[in-house]
Amino acid sequence: MEQQKEIRLGLLGMGTVGTGVVSLLHRNGELMQKRAGCTITVEKILVRDTSHPREIAYPADKFTSNPEDIIDHPEIDLVVELMGGIEPARQYMERALKAGKGVITANKDVIATHGEELLKLARENRCNIWFEGSVGGGIPLLRPLKNCLAANRVEKFLGIVNGTTNYILTRMEWEGISFEDALRDAQDLGFAESDPTNDVDGWDAAYKVVILGGLSFGTFVSMENIYMQGIRGISFRDLQYARELGYTIKLVAVGDTVEGRVSLRVHPVLLPLGHPLAAVYHEYNALFLEGDAVGEVMFYGKGAGAFPTASAVVGDVIEAACGKVHQIDSSTMDIQLSPRPVLPMGEMVSSFYLRLQAYDRPGVFAALASTFGEHQVSLDMIIQKRSDEGTAEIVLITHRVKEDNFWAALDKISGLPDISKVFSVFRVIQGGSQR
């Protein structure tokens, strides 16, 4: 048995997750000490205002408003970054790594945009950076991908990684309420921010898809190469049609490799009701992936919240502390990254759901069908219902088609004199496991 060692943490930030981390370190401290083989103590916490009253009963000298007190502290082994946002979080992490300290973070923005350089920096300084909490909150995702599935070539993943939008879609689907009402409720309950852009337009999921792509495909794709479509365009009517056709609608983060090229994207999809992800409701998250040896696996749980995220962060802290105790001076299992070409969205092959309104007169369908035909788009399912005032609502699902072809066809169709309105366009996922 080694002498019981003490590992000292410096925390950057003391918001919701920070408070969760400190509470968890206290609550399960004895258990963690056994598991890590060392005691883990909080040495210093960076806060904006040291005089602000705190839930945590720490002596005043634990708090500092000077980041140097943590980054340059000779006895701090690990820096836990919980500030959020890119700067100054990124530069603090950089300086901590340069000082040879291990860094633990749940900051998806920084990892998605600067993960590659930080990993490189960690390697150069024989330390490491952990970020399990950056995707899927407390659900073990990144370490299983990196370690347990290391024998697999992962070619495909599909995830519900944004709890806010999943909560909104669940409320819409189950209660028939509008996007606006569901969003307002989510804001009242603290699930959505007052400016919901980051969630509902897909930004949050896009950061996460970059990180998942990094671990699955060994390449960090830059944010401008991530295709994004949010959930603002989804109406209860779409959810009803989807259900009628055997689907639900979810906002997903998708990763594919097609002939060596990588495609990462965030958009709503119609998902067959038998797909394991279709049963993921409310604020729950899940990642579904396919490895060439393991087949289909899914990880499911709460993707956000103080304690679920703290669970991931403190799990990383325990692993990092263990490494320090056993003097493992660099990452034993580095994430291997190399650049890979990106598949342009126009070259992707997708199946589409389309809802539009046409004037109820002869020849409409013929015009639609022939325009699709000219662009090599073939149709899989069609529903037509009579609407008021001489119009008809038409819902189509296409077979799989090159995206460029579909959009060219749709452009033409929107201009047809018989088509009065295109309401919504979403991609469709066929298959999934089990059935």
Place this chain on the structure above:
Amino acid sequence: MEQQKEIRLGLLGMGTVGTGVVSLLHRNGELMQKRAGCTITVEKILVRDTSHPREIAYPADKFTSNPEDIIDHPEIDLVVELMGGIEPARQYMERALKAGKGVITANKDVIATHGEELLKLARENRCNIWFEGSVGGGIPLLRPLKNCLAANRVEKFLGIVNGTTNYILTRMEWEGISFEDALRDAQDLGFAESDPTNDVDGWDAAYKVVILGGLSFGTFVSMENIYMQGIRGISFRDLQYARELGYTIKLVAVGDTVEGRVSLRVHPVLLPLGHPLAAVYHEYNALFLEGDAVGEVMFYGKGAGAFPTASAVVGDVIEAACGKVHQIDSSTMDIQLSPRPVLPMGEMVSSFYLRLQAYDRPGVFAALASTFGEHQVSLDMIIQKRSDEGTAEIVLITHRVKEDNFWAALDKISGLPDISKVFSVFRVIQGGSQR
């Protein structure tokens, strides 16, 4: 960068999983080399008959029928045990650990019955034993439990860990066929063995529940303390009633802690249709657990088969090889075990489903209800349907009740003159996430 090192494996056994492991090592060799930071080569394979023709094109001198050629081989770093069964697998692992070699296995029988002593032996010899493949095939379960969720106190888990029984129950439920017919199909498809006892009576799941208990609760409970009920008593009629009441029936492995005492058991349960495990069909496995920080998480995938299991085994090999390269001479995150008291099954509190046949005459219900009442059993749901020939079929679900009380009540009820037959008794799980 370290000099590229070579890690040499000795394989004990070359059956289905062994062949999968060797194929996978070849197929994804380059990828693994990058991830492990070393080359991984197969040095020797123990087989019963070295003259037997093999799928794998290895030179004849790779094969041996003498276990000493592997266990005592000075250049073999890691021993991969894939023989199955308890002896001689256990003693080979013991000898390999004593020789300071790392051991990787998917052998649930050995780990469930001798895991504690092998882990101790590994620690004493500054090496380690990995067994991710022993539960849930390729689904990352044990390492996430041990590492990613290390900050959590896990108080409860519920798993579908036997693919054969889940396949049989799926066929019965979806197609209305009998247990016997579903079993025969499973045998024809190679999902069930000619003697199905190990699967259908719960033994396989019991070994796995012991291992899950070891990682979740830090204690290995001995097999004689595992309560077991198999699936032979389930009929399509039970599945129909369950569905009518909003449930499905699954064989589950359950772990609970109640006031510091541990309960591990394997039995069928009625599971609410909204529970994430209810959507796990066919040969798929899943583990659902609750941590005090992370909340509810679920892991899902294929629990058996050559490649899914090889995925777990080779994942372990990569981690072990990495450790060798970086000269991590003992387990960095030991499983901490300590004895804990076991909760006797009679003291458990459960809700029950009961299907029985009564003579269709006045006073039957009164007799039933008063017998239950005398034993503090209260009823939650009742269905009564008229049967042929003057009998009625009654289906009941009780509220939660101490098991001893329920069984005493049932004993008395079986003896009532109005009750002609007790068909089936299963436990019921209420709740689950999401709704």
